[in-house]
Amino acid sequence: MVQLDYPVWLRIEHWVNVLFVTLLIRSGIEILGTHPKLYWRDDSRPGTEWARFTRKTMPTDKLYDTLDEEESYSSIVSLPGHKHLGMGRHWHFVTVMGWILTGIVYYILLFATGQWHRYIPYSWSIFSDAWNDVLTYLSFKLPALLPGQPLDAVQKLAYAFVIFILAPFQILTGAAQSPAVEAHFPWYVRLWGGRQGARSLHFFGLLAFIGFIAVHLMMVGLWGWPQLNALMIFGGVRDLGWALAASLVIIAAIVLVHVAATVWSLKSPRMVQRALGFVISQGRLFFLRPMASRQNYSPSQLSPEHRVNGKPPDSDDYKVMAVHNFVSWKLEVGGLVENPMTFTLADLRALGEKQTQRVLHNCVQGWSSIGEWSGVPFRNVVEMVKPLPQARHICFLTMQDTGRDEPAAEGEGQFYEVIDMSLARHPQCLLAYEMNGRPLPIKHGAPLRLRIENQVGFKMAKWIERIEFISDYKGIGDGMGGWREDNVYYDKDVEV
Amino acid sequence: MSAVLRWTGSGKLISFYRYFSFNVPRVTTASGIVLLLGVGAIRLYWLTGGFLVSNFPVYLTACVVLLVIAALLASAAMVVGRRPGLVRIGWALGSVVSAASIAMYVVSRILGLPGLPQLVQRWDYALGTFSMALAAMYLMLHFSVLTGMNVAYPERRQWHD
Numbered sequence: 001m002v003q004l005d006y007p008v009w010l011r012i013e014h015w016v017n018v019l020f021v022t023l024l025i026r027s028g029i030e031i032l033g034t035h036p037k038l039y040w041r042d043d044s045r046p047g048t049e050w051a052r053f054t055r056k057t058m059p060t061d062k063l064y065d066t067l068d069e070e071e072s073y074s075s076i077v078s079l080p081g082h083k084h085l086g087m088g089r090h091w092h093f094v095t096v097m098g099w100i101l102t103g104i105v106y107y108i109l110l111f112a113t114g115q116w117h118r119y120i121p122y123s124w125s126i127f128s129d130a131w132n133d134v135l136t137y138l139s140f141k142l143p144a145l146l147p148g149q150p151l152d153a154v155q156k157l158a159y160a161f162v163i164f165i166l167a168p169f170q171i172l173t174g175a176a177q178s179p180a181v182e183a184h185f186p187w188y189v190r191l192w193g194g195r196q197g198a199r200s201l202h203f204f205g206l207l208a209f210i211g212f213i214a215v216h217l218m219m220v221g222l223w224g225w226p227q228l229n230a231l232m233i234f235g236g237v238r239d240l241g242w243a244l245a246a247s248l249v250i251i252a253a254i255v256l257v258h259v260a261a262t263v264w265s266l267k268s269p270r271m272v273q274r275a276l277g278f279v280i281s282q283g284r285l286f287f288l289r290p291m292a293s294r295q296n297y298s299p300s301q302l303s304p305e306h307r308v309n310g311k312p313p314d315s316d317d318y319k320v321m322a323v324h325n326f327v328s329w330k331l332e333v334g335g336l337v338e339n340p341m342t343f344t345l346a347d348l349r350a351l352g353e354k355q356t357q358r359v360l361h362n363c364v365q366g367w368s369s370i371g372e373w374s375g376v377p378f379r380n381v382v383e384m385v386k387p388l389p390q391a392r393h394i395c396f397l398t399m400q401d402t403g404r405d406e407p408a409a410e411g412e413g414q415f416y417e418v419i420d421m422s423l424a425r426h427p428q429c430l431l432a433y434e435m436n437g438r439p440l441p442i443k444h445g446a447p448l449r450l451r452i453e454n455q456v457g458f459k460m461a462k463w464i465e466r467i468e469f470i471s472d473y474k475g476i477g478d479g480m481g482g483w484r485e486d487n488v489y490y491d492k493d494v495e496v
Numbered sequence: 497m498s499a500v501l502r503w504t505g506s507g508k509l510i511s512f513y514r515y516f517s518f519n520v521p522r523v524t525t526a527s528g529i530v531l532l533l534g535v536g537a538i539r540l541y542w543l544t545g546g547f548l549v550s551n552f553p554v555y556l557t558a559c560v561v562l563l564v565i566a567a568l569l570a571s572a573a574m575v576v577g578r579r580p581g582l583v584r585i586g587w588a589l590g591s592v593v594s595a596a597s598i599a600m601y602v603v604s605r606i607l608g609l610p611g612l613p614q615l616v617q618r619w620d621y622a623l624g625t626f627s628m629a630l631a632a633m634y635l636m637l638h639f640s641v642l643t644g645m646n647v648a649y650p651e652r653r654q655w656h657d
Contacts, residue, residue: 450643
């Protein structure tokens with residue numbers, strides 16, 4: 001049997017893993033803080049949550065939206081802290097990419113070198129041995145190690161659980177929260193009890209990791225911090241003083257990376273958005289972009305109350321239009337097209353048979369609802385206006401002025417969002433003028449909103465007044481591809 | 497006092513628990529009952545000869561019997577109580593049982609109990625450690641109910657927002 005020692009690759013992987021897991025935990029807490037409530041049901045109905053991590057109580061006598069529910073956590077527990085969801089997402093996703101790659105390399109090397117013997121049990125007797133070890137620990141003694149192995153039986157089982165069950169579980173429940181995955185494989189999200197079930201289970205996974213880390217550190221302390229760190233740093237025990245010092249230096253370095261990531265994110269969020277966003281986008285576009293939505297929930301699954309984000313336009317023009325059922329509203333479609341067009345609501349309704357889809361809505365904050373949307377498939381409009389070859393993106397301009405309509409929001413100006421041309425051709429990309437069989441409610445974007453079911457909710461512009469086909473979005477706003485991208489540093493491509 | 501709490505930052509630390517609230521009353525009550533019955537069952541096992549020593553002094557037998565009965569009564573009050581007052585008494589009685597169990601165990605290991613001097617320094621008793629862990633977890637759970645982090649059956653959260 002191979003000698004179960006501490007080869008260089010195992011030592012490097014261990015410390016890289018420490019860095020990634022701690023970054024994942026802190027950035028995950030940042031993401032949780034933006035909607036600090038956990039549910040089991042996909043409608044995320046207020047009051048049905050099973051857990052809250054906030055001191056806020058929302059008013060019952062005035063309108064609020066889910067942005068008002070955001071919690072600002074300290075940078076000590078979250079990355080970067082202080083209500084920066086955009087930054088938290090960038091760190092979480094870039095870290096998870098690194099973590100998965102690290103894990104794949106770890107698995108390969110584990111099995112290629114025979115080191116898998118250290119974790120994978122191959123005798124039922126390990127369970128009785130583990131039980132005896134538990135009794136020994138409860139007697140405040142240290143059990144014997146397994147013969148020829150670096151771990152005792154209960155440790156071996158614990159590591160096997162974390163490496164082969166808990167880590168994949170976190171990746172799978174994380175993937176179940178991706179709108180693209182949910183839209184393309186609706187059965188997959190049902191496997192976890194729905195979107196909110198996956199989110200709650202992902203949270204339990206987080207707790208399990210925190211628990212494992214706490215016990216792991218305690219065990220290292222009990223068995224001998226310098227000795228075990230000597231093995232995990234130098235591969236053997238020679239000078240315990242050096243091992244202790246080296247372990248403290250490595251921990252300090254990891255803390256330093258956390259501090260640097262936090263300060264960088266708080267001081268230069270645009271730079272973080274560009275740098276990390278570039279890496280994440282490559283993965284998103286390659287793996288998730290091809291996943292078109294093919295959802296069709298049953299009418300009985302529709303949420304009784306569909307949650308909402310963003311406040312409606314508070315202008316006289318909009319109110320006058322709303323009072324008159326938007327008969328005077330017009331949608332201009334232009335830019336880099338052969339055939340610029342203007343549509344009234346009646347024109348849109350007359351554009352062939354309306355398409356209806358019952359789908360899961362994923363807010364970037366973490367809540368979800370299921371709604372039925374009806375309207376014009378966007379690809380029909382695209383075919384009518386005939387985009388020029390240089391048109392690569394589509395900009396949706398809305399009637400919402402965030403400075404006026406959402407004074408608490410960070411940033412101001414006309415709300416807009418940009419999508420890539422490829423998304424416009426997805427079969428469930430819809431210009432919706434109805435919701436749940438009725439005219440689109442004002443709070444959900446009347447008279448017209450966009451539905452792109454494999455994206456996070458904020459891309460689905462509400463209160464649309466103009467659609468522009470463009471070759472580049474760098475000259476619009478701050479050039480990041482949307483109002484939220486410009487002002488709160490979200491990513492432009494949000495398949496997850 | 498409030499200035500000291502603010503200045504030292506300990507006020508924030510103490511009030512940290514307010515960030516956590518759960519609406520799982522049945523799970524909370526079930527957990528409390530399991531923990532308490534666990535403590536009681538271990539005492540019962542000791543009474544029936546499963547302890548380190550066979551010659552249990554009479555006073556200790558009486559104490560243990562009382563603890564077991566109290567644990568059963570507390571569990572019953574927690575699970576069948578329709579009146580919140582009775583449920584609260586059940587939880588409080590459970591805390592008394594848990595605290596008394598821990599106190600007796602620790603005193604027996606540090607100072608010794610009359611008639612059982614051989615237990616001093618005998619920390620190497622797995623079932624005893626396990627029993628203390630169960631009792632400590634019950635106390636923490638009850639603390640979470642008292643502070644409002646958890647609610648216990650039959651109460652429910654009245655979250656309207």
